Amino acid sequence: MAIENPQPGTRIEKWKVFRDVCQARERLGIQDRALAVLDALLTFHPHAELDPSHGLVVFPSNAQLSVRAHGITETTLRRQLAALVDAGLILRRDSPNGKRYAHRNRDGEVEQAYGFDLTPLLARAMELALMAQDVAAERVRFRRAKEALTICRRDVRKLISAAVEEGVTGNWERVEAAYIGILSRLPRHPDRMQVEITLDEMELLREEVLNILELQLKTENMHGNAGQNACHIQNSNTESINELEPGSEKERAESAVADIRPTSMSPKRAKAKPEPIKAFPLGMVLRACPQIADYGPGGRIEHWRELMKAAVVVRSMLGVSPSAYEEACNAMGPENAAVAIACILERSNFITSAGGYLRDLTRRSERGEFSLGPMLMALMKVSGDSNRKTA
Structure with missing residues (x-):
């Protein structure tokens, strides 16, 4: 009824409708060959807009259509024309003898035409536009779900x-088996719902891993081991500049050697060999230290190189000397030194001297007494508590 009695004054730009049909092709159940045929049909309509007052029936021969549809065979042409009719995008207007032609008046204007009617495109223009927008939004949701799954999977793996x-x-071993099991259930070519289900499972596994690590951290805190660094960063506001700056470095070094050597050993033999600090997942670092992202390019950090560049900016802002940062890079590695700067930035309100604090962490790292894990876990716990209070 809408096709036979279109609303007066209705018109639409024909190529806009064609773009909407292309976007919604899968929803309409047509192939790319059918789009080529529809494109060819629209080229036989002489006006830029689909307007009932101009006539919407085109009547090209199969030979002409085949040429404009990039030379497809007549068998394929007939099949795709039928597909367009079944999809409700065109109508057949058959003549008594089955041929396509038009009757014209003395002025050459078309009075009656037999061929393919483009009126369904005009009548369904709004429906096709909404369908195209929904398809585009679905693609965005699908892409974001896949990106989130990739990041979460990478975090769990690391x-x-x-x-x-x-x-x-x-x-x-059980956690590893669960990780492999979640990924094995994801089809080779999944849809959005399957990706989101896998993402939910992977996020739960990530939370479980973080809970295990947090429980381990609490256990170490109870025994006074690795948790000392977490307490140190939270209570560093009680330390003075004189305790952290290089002025008393000699005394602290002598004290550290005295603490770790037996009374009968020389300082050279008693010096502990520093253990390498492991790099943690970037996502974990950014959750623990969200402020560092403000100093990345465009206000965000997406990989380690950007984190290290942001750390150089923050280092200067906090008043950390280039030599102190260079020593930290040599002792910890550039990635872990950048993480240390991010942690110091996160607790800068409670740290009297950022430069002295970094030097102290560097010396602890050289003695094998420093680990980033407890520091990051403590900051993640503080961040989580803040988010819950805000909520």
Whole structure:
């Protein structure tokens, strides 16, 4: 009824409708060959707009259509024309003898035409536009779900690897098996719902891994081991500049050597060999230290190189000397030094001297007494508590 009695004054730009049909092709159940045929049909309509007053029936021969549809065979042409009719995009207007032609008046204007009617495109223009917008939005949701799954999967993989390498207590074989099982259930070509289900499962596994690490951290805090650094960063406002700046470095070094050597050993033999600090997942670092992202390009950080560039900017802002930062890079590695700067920025309101604090962490790292894990976990816990209070 809408096709036979279109609303008066209705008109639409024909190529806009064609773009909407292309966007919604899968929803309409047509192939790309059918789009080529529809494109060819629209080229036979002499006006830029579909307007009932100008006539919407085109009557090209199969030979002419084949040429404009990039030379497809007549068999394929007939099949795709039928598909366009079945999809409700065109109508057949058959003549008594089955041919396509038009009757014209003395002025050459078309009075009656037999061929393919483009009126359905005009009548369904709004429906096709909404369908195209929904398809575009669905594609965006699908892409974001896949990106989130990739980041979450990468975080879980790195957390498991870091935990195994650090010797953290836990049934990591079971966690590894759960990780592999979640990914194995994802089809080779999944849809958005399947990706989102996998993402939910992977996020739950990530939370479980973080809970295991947090429980381990609490256990170490109870025994006064690795948790000392977490307490140190939260209570550093009680330290003075004289305690952290290089002025008393000699005395602290002598004291540190005295603490770790037996009375009968020389300082050279008693010096502890520093252990390498493991790099943690970037996502974990950014959750623990969200402020560092403000100093990345465009106010965001997406990979380690951007984090290290942002750390150089923050280092200068906090008043950390280039030599102190260089020493930290040599002792910890450039990635971990950047993470240390991010942690200091996060607690800068409670740290009297950022430069002295970094030098102290550097010396602890050289003695093998420093780990980023407890520091990051403490900051993540503080950040989580803040978010819950805000909510």
